[in-house]
Amino acid sequence: MTANLVGERRTFVTHLECSLTGERYEADKLQGLSAAGRPLLVRYDLEAAGGALRREALEARPTDLWRWRELLPVRRTENIISLGEIETPLIPIPRSGGTNVLVKDEGRLPTGSFKARGLVMAVAMAKELGVKRIAMPTNGNAGAALAAYATRAGIETLVLCPSDTPEVNVREIAAQGARVYRVNGLIDECGAIVGIGAAEGLWFDFSTLKEPYRIEGKKTMGLELAAQLGWRLPKAIFYPTGGGTGLIGMWKAFDELEQLGWIGSERPKMFAVQASGCAPIVKAFEDGVEHAERWENAHTVAAGIRVPKAVGDFLILRAVRESGGAALAVEEDDIVRATADSAAMDGLLLCPEGGATLAAYRNALEAGLVSATDDVVLFNCATGLKYPLEDRSAVLDKNALPDLAEL
């Protein structure tokens, strides 16, 4: 346990704000979507926060997620829950990517994915606000993170996932103390069921962006990246985009860091990466519209980005456009090839969604959207160990050894 988990520190949350209308909401009570049906964003008194926390003091703290406490919503230290939210490493992939490509390996977080960032924060806030029962739709990794943290916080949890969710996810959710249901539908259809129960008062709805705090946890990706790179941001970020909380969160983090005076006004080009079998944000980006339509017959090997409809679509599109980036769709074959290349050439096993970012980077390079001299960060959102790998072993009989020189 690090000092970040036990130290009493001030919180600087002032209020919540509708991401569409700017309408103010009270911070210290349970909130879902705004009256306009849009995500609520947490706002801070950043001037006061910057007075209380100098960059040098931040740098002297242990590097885990809770080092950012003054920029996070949890008020009381006793509500912090933790399974070891370490700072995730940046790993070069010179052969499969290029000499200026770093992978931020989010698979090292608790429960093996970046979902831990959002859920540790949301569950801590649920604890702070007295929530007793949570339900959430998931494509797998979010459910695993929720289960682990909710169990730790003593909160009862139900998780609904598409029937073909990666098997290990379904099982780890149950092992970590949540009830898990397989639904004959996609994640938004699971979400609809969760919504019905929430309206009936059966549980609190933890769907992506339907409560205000997952985004605050996810924004630590942006905070952390800036600190790791010496308060300089990369030229481009490739981010696997389902619900898009992380992309929206990083964009928010960069603004907060600039207001603190810790970084300048430069921003990375933000690339929202989707699979061609489920690319609603890409379509909306290309069509020049602000909201995305539901993607019908969504399919991709990258289960985590199989999200036909994202409630934060306009926030994703706004960040991508303001940054001068793009929303890019990649083919299934390219996802598989990129994932295989990273492992076989650089020894780094990515998840398919991480592989998708490498595939998108390669395409962007070819299309001239980025140059090989640009420093680029790809987000590997989960450990590659959760996904099926090919069996390429051979058999050796100890009782009838071949000529070993031929192995």
Next chain:
Amino acid sequence: MTANLVGERRTFVTHLECSLTGERYEADKLQGLSAAGRPLLVRYDLEAAGGALRREALEARPTDLWRWRELLPVRRTENIISLGEIETPLIPIPRSGGTNVLVKDEGRLPTGSFKARGLVMAVAMAKELGVKRIAMPTNGNAGAALAAYATRAGIETLVLCPSDTPEVNVREIAAQGARVYRVNGLIDECGAIVGIGAAEGLWFDFSTLKEPYRIEGKKTMGLELAAQLGWRLPKAIFYPTGGGTGLIGMWKAFDELEQLGWIGSERPKMFAVQASGCAPIVKAFEDGVEHAERWENAHTVAAGIRVPKAVGDFLILRAVRESGGAALAVEEDDIVRATADSAAMDGLLLCPEGGATLAAYRNALEAGLVSATDDVVLFNCATGLKYPLEDRSAVLDKNALPDLAEL
């Protein structure tokens, strides 16, 4: 990438030494076992190292494994290879373990296990010493770590594993660029085949403790633990013991830290944890002998500790006895129960070998070998995600929803 990976730093290796006879061997050439057929230990000029690296300077460095460079054997920075060897977190498990129990979660390392520590060091040294081809027997995780690092170092690799090695291990080894063979035998029989090929000059033998550097990587567990706990060691350490490199390595680390004056002479009780279906070290411990006999018909769900015969047996036994600890065998049912409890009660998914340490801790508590007020560290050596979990999901039909209040 951290400053530890690129900074030029001095090395203080003086020589290698036979762990049985104390005979000296030259450091800067390729070495296997000693003439006595025993592991070689790396020796340092610790007085000079302590002069070059003050504790305060060490504390100011990024916390990854390479912060310990002055206590590691790699001479040239260009030979460092890395996939992000972060400092692994210490996670309390108050409900399934107790209020003074911390789990060191080694599953967060590259390729999801503590094997990364040993193999990153051994492969870096193989690179430094010009090795072109490596072969190794494995129960799974070591092979995965070797494959990833050797691929990164551009070294060709063959891995031999028992046919019933966890499926994900066999597959990740191949995905990460090594050739992998399933052998109808246990790990020592795989090792025998590797030995034959090594004798024929076909490859360099990377078996546990048969080259001198894996132990140097593994000793960072002890260095790191001391740093994390503020240069105070816990009362007891429970370590899942197959080949035992980590236990031997930590014991060596504590001595080196004492010689540096960074810790005192107190030591934790070292508990070597084995499964009752493969407990050669436990038998030798109980029989009061210095070497262990091969364990016949070895079997356990905890594949990583299914090691019938360990070349470093006497070193494990020596550390355990000097420390006032014990070698403990745990039943399969207790391993399964402890693993399930940690996940369901504390949200922490352990690997079976990690579960074995929790089971052993519970037994030791009952037997009075440790007390509930002792601070204790359990080693979870790999991510629990690599092992099969039970399916405890239910089905929900979106077209025929039940009363949601009954979920």
